[in-house]
Amino acid sequence: MSGVITAWVLSMIALPILRWLFGSVAINWGVLAAALLQVSAVFVILVRHWGWRRTTWTLLLIAGITGLAEIIGSKTGIPFGQYAYTERLQPQVAGVPVLIPLAWFMMLPPAWAVAQAAVGRQNRLLFIFVSALALTAWDFFLDPQKVAWGFWVWAESSGGYFGIPWVNFLGWLLVASLVTYLARPASVPLRPLLLIYVIVWLLQAIGQLFFWDLPGPAIVGFMAMGILLLWVWWAQMQRPT
Numbered sequence: 001m002s003g004v005i006t007a008w009v010l011s012m013i014a015l016p017i018l019r020w021l022f023g024s025v026a027i028n029w030g031v032l033a034a035a036l037l038q039v040s041a042v043f044v045i046l047v048r049h050w051g052w053r054r055t056t057w058t059l060l061l062i063a064g065i066t067g068l069a070e071i072i073g074s075k076t077g078i079p080f081g082q083y084a085y086t087e088r089l090q091p092q093v094a095g096v097p098v099l100i101p102l103a104w105f106m107m108l109p110p111a112w113a114v115a116q117a118a119v120g121r122q123n124r125l126l127f128i129f130v131s132a133l134a135l136t137a138w139d140f141f142l143d144p145q146k147v148a149w150g151f152w153v154w155a156e157s158s159g160g161y162f163g164i165p166w167v168n169f170l171g172w173l174l175v176a177s178l179v180t181y182l183a184r185p186a187s188v189p190l191r192p193l194l195l196i197y198v199i200v201w202l203l204q205a206i207g208q209l210f211f212w213d214l215p216g217p218a219i220v221g222f223m224a225m226g227i228l229l230l231w232v233w234w235a236q237m238q239r240p241t
Contacts, residue, residue, distance in 0.1 A: 082155035
């Protein structure tokens with residue numbers, strides 16, 4: 001597992017270097033490699049804790065629901081707002097890159113870990129809500145960056161959050177809540193999944209601030225995910241040792 005996480009981190013670090021060496025085409029392959037490695041890391045972590053059957057079922061459930069939500073969203077504007085994927089990320093099904101549902105899987109279990117560590121699992125609705133918040137906080141990094149890279153476009157590119165309509169984040173909250181409700185995730189291993197959440201938080205902030213010329217999203221994303229991690233730290237400090 002540590003080898004997969006190391007390879008994923010190195011792929012993230014290498015992305016701006018590859019862009020500098022080979023141009024923007026390297027971004028496509030770099031994003032694909034980093035995402036697949038992160039998906040693999042999360043999958044292995046869950047298999048060790050849950051076993052193959054539950055982990056595979058959870059992956060298929062997340063990919064199926066979010067893939068359908070993305071197809072509906074890109075065709076109708078519900079629930080994310082009016083947007084469309086470009087041809088840059090391939091392969092695609094019904095105009096949605098296959099990688100996108102996998103991206104939901106690679107960050108939802110870390111979001112579940114944040115919620116489990118922050119509020120526990122006794123109150124199911126609170127757990128679902130905090131999980132959705134933890135995932136949506138990541139999108140404050142994600143959407144502006146992927147739009148800047150030309151992976152998708154919004155019908156309205158002015159106003160909102162750096163050109164992203166605010167309804168998009170409501171859509172993220174709704175879909176993440178629905179998936180978590182239906183998946184009914186069992187207790188997740190906190191340490192490795194929180195580590196993934198922290199790595200994403202730090203590398204996204206550093207990358208956008210120093211390499212991708214996105215200082216606004218870098219600061220907001222750092223604060224959004226950072227507040228949730230601070231909540232986790234505070235909650236863990238309150239628990240008896």
